[in-house]
Amino acid sequence: MTIEVRNIVKQYGAFKALDNVDLRVADGELLALLGPSGSGKTSLLRIIAGLDWPDSGEVSFDGENALARGAGERHVGFVFQHYALFRHMSVFENVAFGLRVQPRAVRKSEAQIRARVKELLDLVQLDWLANRYPSQLSGGQRQRIALARALAIEPRILLLDEPFGALDAKVRKELRQWLRTLHEEIHVTSIFVTHDQEEALEVANRVVVMDKGKIEQIGTPGDVYDNPATAFVHSFIGESIVLPVDVSDGQVKLGHRPLNIDAGSASGPSKLFVRRHDMQIGPLGEGALEGTVRRVRTFGPIQRADIALSGDDTLVEIDAPRDRPLTTGDAISLQPRRYRIFAGQE
Amino acid sequence: MSAAPKRSSLPGFGLSMGLTLTWLSLLILIPLAGLFVKTADLSLSQFLDTVTSNRTLHALRISFGLAFAAALVNLVAGLIIVWALVRYRFPGRRLFDAIVDIPFALPTAVAGIALTTLFAQNGWLGAPLASLGIKVAFTPLGIFLAMVFIGIPFVVRTVQPVLIDLDVEIEEAAACLGASRWQTITRVIIPSLTPAILTGFALAFARAVGEYGSVIFIAGNLPNVSEIAPLLIVIRLSEFRYADATAIAVVMLVFSFLIIFVLNRLQRWAQTRALAVS
Secondary structure, three states, rough: EEEEEEEEEEEEEOOEEEEEEEEEEEEOEEEEEEOOOOOHHHHHHHHHHHOOOEEEEEEEOOEEOOOOOOOOHHEEEOOOOOOOOOOOOOHHHHHHHHHOOOOOOOOHHHOOOOOOOHHHHHHHHOOHHEEEEEEHHHHHHHHHHHHHHHHHOOEEEEEEOOOOOOOOHHHHHHHHOOOOOOOOHOOOOOEEOOOHHHHHHHHOOOOOOOOOOOOEEEEEEEEEEEEHOOHHHHOOOOOEEEEEEEOOOOEEOOOOOEEEOOOOOOOOOEEEEEEHOOOEEEEEOOOOEEEEEEEEEEEOOEEEEEEEOOOOOOOEEEEEEOOOOOOOOOEEEEEEOOOEEEEEOO | OOOOOOOOOOOOOOHHHHHHHHHHHHHHHHHHHHHHHHOOOOHHHHHHHHHOOHHHHHHHHHHHHHHHHHHHHHHHHHHHHHEEEEEEEEOOHHHHHHHHOOHHHHOOHHHHHHHHHOOOOOOOOOHHHHOOOOOOOHHHHHHHHHHHHHHHHHHHHHHHHHHHHOOHHHHHHHHHHHOHHHHEEEHHHHHHHHHHHHHHHHHHHHHHHHHHHHHHHHOOOOOOOOOOOHHHHHHHHOOOEEEEEHHHHHHHHHHHHHHHHHHHHHHHHHHHHOOOOO
């Protein structure tokens, strides 16, 4: 099932949650909507699900207008951050719910329902919990049951709203892997919302980065990390060193110090972005920037150092391999291996 | 073997348990025991005669039957009121919310007189009803009405906080799974509210069984027609037939206790099903 979203606008009072959003999702894709809170990612997901309606714009599934249908008629599986399981029903009944509420004409027989629920509980590897109640399960188990429940109606699209947001780090990591595998198995077009970049980059085929109701970039995980399209994407995804620079006549200046690097298309007040591990350390005089090592810590294969840049003492944090040990007080030069300059300084 | 003093992270059990028992004994258990002691003045046959006399049985039937019916009506009406108050935003919502508490605060006699005036045959509502052939004041219907009036806040106030806490996401989940609005209400919302509904029902019922002040004004108090058991007790007292009065009270007490006990078990059952502490 392909999903097409065109010119969606959604406003809550003076707050523009979605500002002219366009998005195409291909059949069988596993797409992440990534952004900080308030970026509009959940609003977009809820509009696709039919839990909210846009002020204007179109949503279509396989070319067919979805806005004409309510949530119940869109055949969309929705997984909530806080599970939203029916607490008065056993796990079995939770999963069976979507099958039991079908109109009598198309409803499966009791035996078929039982078989289907069994199959789904096997799929999420929790068949041994069928008779428990949601309050007896751990967070990770609840979310897997919520997923089984959403899959029971054989949804054409699976939507997950911060599915792992309420879980602890370890379970989160397991479930991420598991969702990835599950998607490969069932191959239903899926969109999940997250504010966790690692989750988005690790799980999704494509990542949509959103900010302030707009899509900043759409690309593969590698793309958005290596070639961020905007200053926002560069600072939101991965750790970056950000320095305010001034570009005039193709020359980049940090304060009064000219940096011997290519300005690209930027001009005027701009920002220089460098990944922490993309700073090459060398002896004084061999790099665009100079500074003094203030503090060093080591994390496994890397050492992380706070460097006070000469001039205004701006502190930057860099990651370097441990083959060239740094000590506090060293005077060094820094040369960005890869960097981006984006115009504007706000 | 000397037992080491037990340490607890919640000290004060002895003190709080002692205060609880003293307080409950002074206020509830000792007066109730007095009831049984006084009733024991009667021989068994006298006791049976008193409580199985037509007048007593009728009064008990009126009190318990109408209280049950009133609690049922309050259950349905209360749920609708709670739903409107919690789920919708409309002008005057806070005012309506406050109005619900009036039967709690109003002196019951005032309520009784107001209802009687309203539903008497020449009252604002009584007159049109009378022209339809429906008599409210001075009939069991009037008693029922007064019991509905005093019971409504119990259902509303017990169910309201639970409905507020009920996540809207649960309804959204049901909708996404294809449930109609009606299916969502009957299969998801109402079952989630069941423990609170049962509590509200039990409270409204208990209050209606014991209600005296508002009922006696509108009841007309005709023996074997519209006489409630609490009134019969007062009548016996005024005739200095104290043991007879306590005998009726004992029967009411035992009945009420049994009914509330059953409701309590039901509520516990619904709750454990929801929380499933097996």
